[in-house]
Amino acid sequence: MSLKHAILTLLETEEGSGYDLLKRFKARLGFFWNASHQQIYSQLKTMHQDGLIDCTLEKQQGKPDRKVYHMTQTGHDTLVEWLENPVKVDKINDALLVKLYAGHLIDKDKLRQELNEHTAIHQRMLETFLNLEQEYLNLPAHEKKPFELPYLTLRRGILGEKAWLAWAEEVAQYLENSIH
Amino acid sequence: MSLKHAILTLLETEEGSGYDLLKRFKARLGFFWNASHQQIYSQLKTMHQDGLIDCTLEKQQGKPDRKVYHMTQTGHDTLVEWLENPVKVDKINDALLVKLYAGHLIDKDKLRQELNEHTAIHQRMLETFLNLEQEYLNLPAHEKKPFELPYLTLRRGILGEKAWLAWAEEVAQYLENSIH
């Protein structure tokens, strides 16, 4: 499991509550790791029980209390051990491709419409990534250092989305020609 | 769930045993949907119970008996209904990227080595896809028709792998420069 390790990675740099981690997930790991709030909260609970992280309660006025989690030595060791052992190649399970494969069973218009909707989403993601890239590229050289590795993960997002969109263009072309 | 629908897609064209479907998965849907034999067998059992498929027993000499599954009307209807309703955009959970994000915590050599191993796997996949593409492209025009949609799914594999490898090249460059 890697949700655990993703959380440890985030806590390694900075402590935080479940809610913090949820937001950090979306902002930093969101384009290559997805987790819902339920998953994060329950994972934090287990990790706390297992001694990978500990927890202090912060009272707040106006807002609910925050449980702030931080790394323990065990947590750090667990993370390092995971980092040093190989991980599997990412597994793809893409329902849209199953659909396309079976596309002879549906109306081409419906297929085209769904492809357009997915394309719009991917375009929006690409834009977000390109904006983040600009932010990074505009940093003065010495401020870039700590973000070099995160930037490389962002590049994965950019190249991945561009490839997706190029593919969608091919499919759109095909669907266009096949009606006339 | 889409494993169900992927199986229905395969059975729509041709009946088959769990073992057949396993092989067809690898050959046809393997680059965008992955399923283990345990998953397929247990899924078939559930689908049979739910009346989406039915089953006849084929005795064989020398080899174990085969349970041959085929589509029912309910199964067909279920597939068509799924096809006509939108699916979600594919969710990515890529452990290698988590690792890269936390790469400051590990030895660059180890990181480079793991990247190389993943690169080798992706290169092999790309080669496989390109070979399949050649097979398709060498078909006479009239035999291409039934494979047009599967070919588009193959293109996704090709473009996706090429993008992965281009990205890996960027990462390799970075890791190369950061030691010297």
Next chain:
DNA sequence: TTCACATATGCAACTATTTGCATATAAGAG
């Protein structure tokens, strides 16, 4: 004043996937 959104947490039930085990035969390689 109501509605949506952000803050902040979590349980319970279900669905999906992985990992390890289990069985049995045949064919071919070393």
Next chain:
DNA sequence: CTCTTATATGCAAATAGTTGCATATGTGAA
């Protein structure tokens, strides 16, 4: 003669992820 690969099926336990529900407050918009 043993080892690997292919054929053919499956159970059980654990882990991972989704969906629906639940609670409580503050802020800003319509």
